[in-house]
Amino acid sequence: MTRAGQSERSRRPSQIGAPENFHPLTAQERIWQVVAAIPRGRVATYGQVASLAGLPRRARLVGHVLGNLPGGSRLPWHRVVNAALRISPRGDDRGMHEQRRRLEREGVAFVGPRIARGCLWLDDPADGT
């Protein structure tokens, strides 16, 4: 973190001994927790994960964190997709293919390149009927 206030805010209590007004978990850890909570066979958007982690408007941060997962991590990163309900392209297409394969294996329905709305973990009532 390069921003002054944030480096303090994202530090664990054991690291700074601050007993008040801060989150016990770093932003990265909160994102992990939310992603880990997405049920099998469902998906959430980057924006939803960010908001649920207490980081509204930080959708890109979610993408960054997922791209930095330690090898061997069992976090279900494949359950996070973009707001268009499509798998976000990375530099390498193989990541996209693997994500789709994993989702299909757990029963997520695709309509063309898009994921069926019913597979969204937290459906957004503000959208379409």
Added chain:
DNA sequence: CCACTGACTCGCG
């Protein structure tokens, strides 16, 4: 500190 980049999102045409 500045500039560029990106697993994002939203509004428009």
Added chain:
DNA sequence: TCGCGAGCCAGTG
């Protein structure tokens, strides 16, 4: 429904 452009906000060099 799709493509484009602008906004956004951290990470990196």
